[in-house]
Amino acid sequence: MNTKFQAGLILTGVTLVGLLFYNVWLIETTPPNRPYSTFINQLQEERIRTVELTGGKIQAVDTTDNEFITYGPDIPALMPILLQSGVILTTKAPPSNLQTFAPLILWFFILSILWGYLTRKSSAKNEFTGNNRFPSAKQITGKKTFEDVAGIDEVREELVEIIDFLKHQEKYSQLGGRIPSGVLLQGPPGTGKTLLARALAGEASVPFFSLGGSDFVEMFAGVGASRVRELFQMAKKNAPCIVFIDEIDAIGGKRSGGMNGSHEEREQTLNALLVEMDGFSSHDKTVIIVGATNRPDILDPALLRPGRFDRQLTVSLPNLKGRIKILDVHTRNVITASGMSLAHIAQGIPGFSGADIANLVNEAALIAARKEKKAVELVDFEEAKDKIIMGLERKNAAINDNERRIIAYHEAGHAIVAALLPETDRLHKITIIPRGQALGLTQQIPFEEHYTYSLVYLLNRIKVLLGGRISEEIVFKQLSTGASNDIAGATAIARRIVSEWGMSSAMGAMVYHSQTANQPASPLSEKTTREIDLEIRRIIRDCYSQTEALLRQHNTLIHELAELLLVNETVDGEEVDIVIQCYLNRNENKKKTDHICHRSDASADLNADEGADACKESLQEEESQ
Ligand code: ADP
Ligand code: ZN
Numbered sequence: 001m002n003t004k005f006q007a008g009l010i011l012t013g014v015t016l017v018g019l020l021f022y023n024v025w026l027i028e029t030t031p032p033n034r035p036y037s038t039f040i041n042q043l044q045e046e047r048i049r050t051v052e053l054t055g056g057k058i059q060a061v062d063t064t065d066n067e068f069i070t071y072g073p074d075i076p077a078l079m080p081i082l083l084q085s086g087v088i089l090t091t092k093a094p095p096s097n098l099q100t101f102a103p104l105i106l107w108f109f110i111l112s113i114l115w116g117y118l119t120r121k122s123s124a125k126n127e128f129t130g131n132n133r134f135p136s137a138k139q140i141t142g143k144k145t146f147e148d149v150a151g152i153d154e155v156r157e158e159l160v161e162i163i164d165f166l167k168h169q170e171k172y173s174q175l176g177g178r179i180p181s182g183v184l185l186q187g188p189p190g191t192g193k194t195l196l197a198r199a200l201a202g203e204a205s206v207p208f209f210s211l212g213g214s215d216f217v218e219m220f221a222g223v224g225a226s227r228v229r230e231l232f233q234m235a236k237k238n239a240p241c242i243v244f245i246d247e248i249d250a251i252g253g254k255r256s257g258g259m260n261g262s263h264e265e266r267e268q269t270l271n272a273l274l275v276e277m278d279g280f281s282s283h284d285k286t287v288i289i290v291g292a293t294n295r296p297d298i299l300d301p302a303l304l305r306p307g308r309f310d311r312q313l314t315v316s317l318p319n320l321k322g323r324i325k326i327l328d329v330h331t332r333n334v335i336t337a338s339g340m341s342l343a344h345i346a347q348g349i350p351g352f353s354g355a356d357i358a359n360l361v362n363e364a365a366l367i368a369a370r371k372e373k374k375a376v377e378l379v380d381f382e383e384a385k386d387k388i389i390m391g392l393e394r395k396n397a398a399i400n401d402n403e404r405r406i407i408a409y410h411e412a413g414h415a416i417v418a419a420l421l422p423e424t425d426r427l428h429k430i431t432i433i434p435r436g437q438a439l440g441l442t443q444q445i446p447f448e449e450h451y452t453y454s455l456v457y458l459l460n461r462i463k464v465l466l467g468g469r470i471s472e473e474i475v476f477k478q479l480s481t482g483a484s485n486d487i488a489g490a491t492a493i494a495r496r497i498v499s500e501w502g503m504s505s506a507m508g509a510m511v512y513h514s515q516t517a518n519q520p521a522s523p524l525s526e527k528t529t530r531e532i533d534l535e536i537r538r539i540i541r542d543c544y545s546q547t548e549a550l551l552r553q554h555n556t557l558i559h560e561l562a563e564l565l566l567v568n569e570t571v572d573g574e575e576v577d578i579v580i581q582c583y584l585n586r587n588e589n590k591k592k593t594d595h596i597c598h599r600s601d602a603s604a605d606l607n608a609d610e611g612a613d614a615c616k617e618s619l620q621e622e623e624s625q
Helices: 003-029 036-044 075-085 097-125 153-167 169-174 193-204 223-237 261-280 320-330 342-347 354-370 378-390 401-420 455-476 481-499 526-553 555-568 573-588 603-608 613-624
Strands: 048-054 057-062 067-071 088-092 182-186 208-212 241-246 287-293 311-314 426-431 441-445 570-572
Touching: 003 097, 036 048, 036 057, 036 067, 036 075, 048 075, 153 169, 153 193, 153 287, 153 311, 182 193, 193 208, 193 241, 193 287, 208 223, 223 241, 223 261, 223 287, 320 342, 320 354, 342 378, 354 378, 401 426, 401 441, 401 455, 401 481, 401 526, 401 555, 401 573, 426 555, 426 573, 441 455, 455 481, 455 526, 455 555, 481 526, 526 555, 555 570, 555 573, 570 573
Parallel strands: 048 088, 182 287, 182 311, 208 241, 241 287
Antiparallel strands: 048 057, 057 067, 426 441, 426 570
């Protein structure tokens, strides 16, 4: 809403309330009226004590001390009667104009001060935009530097160069070089594009203006284009500076050449942007426009031409090293328990963006504070991570003992397959505490970032998924619906192996269907569709029987792990490794001692057995962490 309109409303309100109070006050303080005839009668009967005359107004007090008012039509005729009756008579001059209007003048004075105050405050808000039609370009203060952005080594060099342009603009223009005016940052949301642009401004010590691409897109023709021109005018006024346009694809999408009204409007806006950016090169002050998008593919190629957004930097999701550094940045102001390994946390959060990591640290700090801890510990990070990934724990969800057993055996099945097969992701944690939609969970984390997957990895992934169902079947001799998600996941992988990745020998290296390719594959014949389905079924069947054989072979291990889960509810990957190592050692060397691998007294008996060396080592490792 317009601020002047708001101020007007406020003042009208204040005036009305003032009038109301004034009226109430008048009614309270003015004596009641009496008919003139009553007054004359009382005067003749000598029941009036005092009379005050102000012009035609008569204010009188009677002998019973009641004050009242009346109006005399003919005061000169009244005078002799008054004087004869012997009342105490006072006379007053009628009020002058000044006296009548003084309160009104005072009132206006107060109102105008109020008005000035209200409108001055609102104009300060629009200091940078000049008017309030365009309130969306905000100057962001509060300095950020490269210290605040972690894991950007790849783009850093380019950015350092841009800072130099901003700082020593003459150096470049003297030699006739054209300073670039646009930098496009592309990458998934939350990877720190905004942060990077702010840091750029901070490092160069220039003002930073930020607005979203969608702010330009209006239903009314020409508004977007005029906003672009206003933005550039403001930027030139504040040069050198950085203007950040988030989600630039909202204006910079490919021009269609269609007749649709809203398209036309967007194209006008885009054209204005192109014209303004071209105009920059001749301008003698440096303004750098930083655009951000996570859809570089839909940008109009004209935007990317020399002189416009000709520098394009990709900001990707952080890898392990990057995540460690980002954790480091965000834990700077958090008190963490001594000796806590950020690398360990970073390993557990593949695929997290910088924004996710910032959120993780904050959640962990909140969790630790809720438990009234002095420092944030690793377990708090674990809890925060699980909360972010899977939703809140449902500790008191009503699950009966029988179901709990089934869940424990199901998860144990997943975990054992994952631990025993090669080329699988590292087992991170198993839990039978329900969370979000899941009743239990077996979490695996890749040792390193994957970019491609081998066929063995994919097939083993299917086997791990099937392991839960198979374990239930072996132990309880019946099937449950608890495995439906696993089975859907396994089927999806098998389908992609056959129809997208061309990895099945029966169907050959061909794409039949693709989720990612832009063009749909050509339509399939009924026969081919059936062949694909059969091949998918064969893959699942093979995986199923192999996994079943594996789990039957290690039947006792399923029981051991499931019982451990039923007692502890959550078991770490390392603990699973120990259980499995011990089991394998025992199998290898049957005569050697059995009790060594009981978790509770394992450390006491560590030296009992040579064959349990691996067991011993990993236990010590666990203790030292
Ligand atoms: P984008 O603009 O790419 O969507 P933002 O810059 O808005 O992402 O990032 C949101 C928040 O995430 C930042 O304010 C910061 O706290 C955190 N963040 C993202 N990337 C990084 C990074 N590389 N280093 C440190 N913090 C980061
Ligand atoms: Zn499962």
